[in-house]
Amino acid sequence: MNTEVSLFGYMLQMRSHLLANKITEIHQLRNHSPEPDRKEIIEWRSKLFQHLGFALSEDYEKAQAEIQDWADFQEQKVPHEYSLTYYLNSVFYSRKLILCVLENEIKDNTVSPAALLEILKVIDPLLDHATSSLTNNYTKNTYSTETDEDLIITLEELKDFKFALNEATIFAVTDQNNTISYVNDHFCKISKYSRDELIGKNHGEIFKSGYHTEEYLNNILHSIQQGKVWKGEICNKAKDGTLYWVDTTIIPYLNFDGKTYKHISIQYDITEQKKTEEMLLKSEKLSLVGELAAGLAHEIRNPLTTIKGLVQVLQETTEDKKVVYSDIILTEIDRINYIVSEFMVLAKPHAIYFTECSLTDILKKVIYLLEAEANLKNVVIINDFNDEDVILYGEKNQLTQVFVNLLKNAMEALPNGGIIRVSTSLVKDKVRISIEDNGVGMTEEQVKKIGEPFYTTKATGTGLGLMVSYKIIQNHKGSISVKSELNKGTTFDITFPLIENNAMNTYSTTNK
Known part of the structure; x- marks a missing residue:
């Protein structure tokens, strides 16, 4: 992380309690209620800001694990008496407040536009993770505390749930065929359709904007039919032809046979934010x-x-x-x-088409391609792959290019020969690929400049190879980090989401 991002992370941690109280004020204004939130709730919200700040200033993966624990109501001793929307709104308002703080920091020239983008790239996946974890834990805890009779969703209960969501969200209910059975007033307002025009229509067809590919939309449906909560951003088309963006959470309802019979869609308008x-x-x-x-x-x-x-x-x-x-x-x-x-x-710009591909096959192919060159340079490439093959959702040729670039760089860092170790490991819902050499290594200043255009530590190089690799990894929803010590060696760690998570959030797009 650069200095601006780290400093903003520390500031979030310091202001966590203040921001948590701000959410309480927002709740009171929204609900027209003078009653303050309970102390445990405010402390719980404060922890989310602390975890986000920690991810920006120190350790992303540790913060991600802490957010998983944060979303466990019983573990955190958070009151479980409110609706799911109440808890999800805490995450939504947290992001809104962070954006407001960032806008002020940009006006004061303490945060640059480049740093803002880097901050959003860190906190947005964490907030998505918080939302899905909250939903899963809420459903799990509700299921474990209710009797079989309580699990039968009656029409009256559904009406109560709709009423709770009507005030704060864009809300819709659709059946297993994606036919709309209910929409609230906010939904009608943003889509510019009347309720009568929407009831009975296919949700996917009436709002199709042409922005997303069929593969992307099919992945959403597939996820819902599997009984999984889907979280992401969708571009819809209103009745007058205008496009609008919504941050969407789709929660499927399962019958006793485990089949989806309806699902609810909870959305927030993020059109201005996207602009x-x-x-x-x-x-x-x-x-x-x-x-x-x-x-x-x-x-x-x-x-x-x-x-x-x-x-x-x-x-x-x-x-x-x-x-x-x-x-x-x-x-x-x-x-x-x-x-x-x-x-x-x-x-x-060029089209990128993602398909299922075997990570192990790609790595073995790259090692085979470079084996002759490695032998000539007295370099030994050792593979230490995970026992179970890992399937990624991506563009095979581009992924091959990334690993060829990284392995070639590793060989060039071994002028007198040496060892390169290529290993894979599973870390929660991601796969990590590590490429480690015992070569000449780099200084801390050199590591900071890695990936910049035309920066290279080689006598004959342009630095564009690594920049292209960074861009490919970014397009695959991945991340890359570098650890190096002079005269001891360098390790590149690349992480990608596993196909179950990546397939629903990555789609054929245009590389810009």
């Missing part, structure tokens, strides 16, 4: 284009200077030297071509 994020992203892209253009000009100017000088003396030299100079010119032209090709991978 703000898009503007920030465009700003970030313009900044990156300028940086890339400057780097590209510098990298191309060097070989062009060499070519120009050799061409000027080519006609005045001997035949032997003409051959040598011609070879150098061709080499420099190849170098320019390589730089431009790598740059085009970053700059040119």
